[in-house]
Amino acid sequence: MELNVSPDLEAYYCYAIVMLVGALVAAGQIRQRIGELPGIWLIGRTWWLFALYVAIPFALFWLLDRTGAVSDTSFFAAVLVGFGYERIITGGSQPGGATLQAPTGMSQFWTPFTAYADRIAAVVRNQAARKRSRLAEQVISFVAADTARVALLEGLAKRFASNVQSLEDRLRAIDGTSETRGATAAAEARTRELYNRMLALPDAHLLMKDEGVITGMFYWRYVKGLNAIAKIAIVVLVIGVAALQAFLPSEQRVRESLADYYVWRISKTNSTSTDQFRARQELYALMHPKSDASAQTARAGSSSPQEVAAAATKSPPGITDYTTEKLVMLLRQPGLPMERVDLVLQILLENRDTVVGNPRMPQRLAEALRSINVDARTRVHESLKFLVEYCKDAPDPGLMAWPSAKGDATADLERKIRAWRDYWAKPCEARS
Amino acid sequence: MAPNPAPQLDELEKKVLAAVLERSLIGGAELTHRVDLDDPNQLIAVVRKLQAQDLIEVSGDVLNETRFPYAMIGIRPSAKEYLYSILKQQV
Secondary structure (H helix, E strand, O other), X not given: OOHHHOOEOOHHHHHHHHHHHHHHHHHHHHXXXXXXXXXXXXXXXXXXXXXXXXXXXXXXXXXXXXXXXXXXXXXHHHHHHXXXXXXXXXXXXXXXXXXXXXXXXXXXXXHHHHHHXXXXXHHHHHHHHHHHHHHHHHHHHHHHOOHHHHHHHHHHHHHHOOOHHXXXXXXXXXXXXXXXXXXHHHHHHHHHHHHHHHHOOOOHHHHHHXXXXXXXXXXXXXXXXXXXXXXXXXXXXXXXXXXXXXHOOXXXXXXXXXXXXXXXXXXXXXXXXXXXXXXXXXXXXXXXXXXXXXXXXXXXXXXXXXXXXXXXXXXXXXXXXXXHHHHHHHHOOOOOOHHHHHHHHHHHHHOHHHOOOOOHHHHHHHHHHHOOOHXXXXXXXXXXXXXXXXXXXOOXXXXXXXXXOOOOOHHHHHHHXXXXXXXXXXXXXXXX | OOOOOOOOOOHHHHHXXXXXXXXXXXXXXXXXXXXXXXXXHHHHHHHHHHHXXXXXXXXOOOOOOOOHHHOEEEOXXXXXXXXXXXXXXXX
């Protein structure tokens, strides 16, 4: 599979694909390790092992992206990692003939992990044995309490016995002990013998239900584990409702999360050009929300710049401000490549229509002059000078001429930042 | 260090091991049925021998004949290929 020709999707879709495919593979791993006994999925440790198996491809996909081996927006890479993570980690051949290699040292993690998975499988096996033993005791005491049920069980066991004579001999031997062990204990031993014979048959409990040995209620509650399922469902429901109540995100929070996400995509040094373009478009859309108070006022057209400025100042910080702040913070990030600095400035300047009457963007942009990178500072300064072209009043000529050359004293830099902020604190009247 | 020689298994032991390998995890009652035995006593001895040789793992009571049907017999998943190779060698 050639990864370069892969469709480029949003990273969160790719991670979702990895999780989905990883979950399918994890279910297969669980079946392989623990088997397909009914009730296995009612044991908590089974789910823990399942979660570990799902987490591994997820973490590997993240790690491969971090190391530049794949892009986290590659659909093919997501599918490949989801299905073939074990081979990628252990260095075996991979589906489709692709050659992906996990970072050095990752394969050493696999052996202890499989040993741990073995231990979990052993715990699940122990719990399954305990549950089975408990169920057997419940069935035996339920059946032994009623002679009619014992008779039905005996008829059923004889019907399916491969050697009826041997069964009858065993039952006679048990009956012979009733004087020494007591009638009740002998009846229970007889029921156990019959039940143990039945248990070897596939769907033994279903047969017992159909023949009236156990009731439908007993079958669903104890054999099928409806009791346990109901308990788990109630706990999940209560936790789910509480979590929703506590963390249900508001529309504003969702937008902020999207802004965080797309700013991260812009800052990601190994993102594809398609991904950068998509992030730029999405950020533009976020910075022009229909419900943004200042944008609405600005669009109204009839308002004066002063009114627009007043509306913008009074309105709570909207998603435009939030996104602007995040982008400006990104400009200050140490080590940000110059092409990304340019990209961030392009996004900010693309939104220059928010400048007139709304000085928040250039005010914040002035903060980016604190970047430790002199090239970034120069670019930010040039952008501020460009934004001035939209306003009637020019700033101090000294500020416009100021070169943010290497060696700026910190105090001098702070003075210039303050001067820019003071300039943008006044409403920007559009140049006629 | 020289590898341990493959254990020698008789027909019933091979049948038991193959049944456990096929299902990964199997109950004592089902295992008795799958190897066509009526008397769990015969199976208990075999299961204990295979367990002692570290070929299978057992949870539950394998000493008590009446409780053996509720025991769970499985394999260590990472030993699956090794166990298949043992069966293959002895065909």
